[in-house]
Amino acid sequence: MTRTEESTAREEALDSAQGWVLVALGVCMLTTIWGTLFTFTVYASRLSTAFGLSGLQVSSVFSITTAVFLISGGVFGVVAARFPLRPVVVAAGVGLATVAAGFQIVDSYVGVLAVFALLGMTAGTAFIVVVSLIPQWFDAYEGSAMGITLTGNGLGVLTFPFVWLWLFDRVDFRVAFAAVTGTAALVVLVSSLVYRRPPGESIDAPDVDFKWLRWRVGDTRFLVATVGYALLWAWYYVLSSQIVDILTANGIDAAVAAGAFGIVGGVSIVARVGGGFIGDHVGQRDVFAACVILAAACVVVLPAIGSRLSLYVVLVGFGIGNGTLAALWSPIVLGRFGTENATATVGLLNTAIAGSAFLAPLAVSALRRITGSYTAPLVSLSVITVVGVALFYWGTASEHSVGI
Known part of the structure; x- marks a missing residue:
């Protein structure tokens, strides 16, 4: 494809239906990511009980997880132009599935830290993909698309406390955690089928x-x-x-x-x-x-x-x-x-x-x-x-x- 053809394809892709599909999937990804990570306060006491952790240890789990979440997302943001996008999204989905499975095996503070660090890494990567990709698919509706996408953060914090409480009434904490992180993994893996940069994006890729x-x-x-x-x-x-x-x-x-x-x-x-x-x-x-x-x-x-x-x-x-x-x-x-x-x-x-x-x-x-x-x-x-x-x-x- 020539440079002119790439430019034409990009113009046709901007503000298209495919872009709005990515927005919808972005809302779903951010909802599950925020619902898993940033409702930590809802399940902190159950984490403490399940693994015999002190209050300070529980706080350190959250702190390390969010730090890894932000660092991994930030590092990926800096070098995003150097990575093929779809394999990165797939890797994030596989990582979340590994978190769901690994949580059933670990039985110590170190094990919990390792699982939550992986959770932060994979969730942070998925997050930066969403917030950096959506603007690339829009021109006239860029602001509206980003605003709608970011409602996923609020929706996760709004709805997932009730999801956690509903699960806690029915299953133990390990199973509940696996259900939530497994759902997040499924959403990310489904999104990987269509998440890609728009045609001709390499023309304007940051150096x-x-x-x-x-x-x-x-x-x-x-x-x-x-x-x-x-x-x-x-x-x-x-x-x-x-x-x-x-x-x-x-x-x-x-x-x-x-x-x-x-x-x-x-x-x-x-x-x-x-x-x-x-x-x-x-x-x-x-x-x-x-x-x-x-x-x-x-x-x-x-x-x-x-x-x-x-x-x-x-x-x-x-x-x-x-x-x-x-x-x-x-x-x-x-x-x-x-x-x-x-x-x-x-x-x-x-x-x-x-x-x-x-x-x-x-x-x-x-x-x-x-x-x-x-x-x-x-x-x-x-x-x-x-x-x-x-x-x-x-x-x-x-x-x-x-x-x-």
Whole structure:
């Protein structure tokens, strides 16, 4: 196929029905991935009981898993143009199936860590494939396609707590985990049948090399924005792993607490669409900062929650913060640092979050053991989030802006 023919084929593929099929499968993949990984707080106690793990060991499992998830996804994002796509998706599906089988065999802390690390690696690879591929299939509807695809994150957090609880009433934890991860594997393997880059994509493939990496990481604004971005995600990973413990410590019923993060996911679905729309009219960075600071304020009051009404108000605040954060960070970053080699740029930021995803839950658990309550850890977490917002806001300001 000549270059002209490739270009024509690409134009015909953009905004086509096949692109929307990929969106639908992307929603399914993100729903199962987020539903498995980021509802960890729902099944953390059962993991502890099944394998005799301490609270700190359970927190470390979540921290290591999310760190591997982010690093593997980020590394793949940096070198995505060098890999054939379909075999990578197949490998991710096989990896998830291996997780489902391996979980039935392991019987120690080290074994659990190994299985969850593989889960993070395969899920992270599938995630970066979805978020980097969908924009390549769209032109006029790129924003709508990405918005719909990313609702899978919220749907996973919204629905899977109830899936877990339904399974726990019927089977033991090992079988329940195998059912969920096995379903995720099946979704990924089915998606591999049609997941591919659009025709002619090699024409515009990013040329990422060490010179480009040195140039990118040598940009002070980019480094500051990256550090800020990592910090302002810390609250989300703490709540993903510990919100049930935080709420039950306040006297909230365990069943209500188990569904709390699902409410955050449900609100975030609406916030992804609404936050993007408002950001386009008011200013993306301002809306982003305001909504993440709202989430930080909710973190501060979380230890004082003692009733369902106040809980629901706080959960709505978390949902607004999470949804707006997810919807706007990429347009802000690419608008400031350019869309050339966008997949690699996104991959670098995704890798940076690994630090906060790994350290934040561990730090909160350790500080809680020292202080005897969640108050000091969550106040500290809120301050860190605000600092992250300030750094990200300054780092993504235009070159001619003054201050933050």
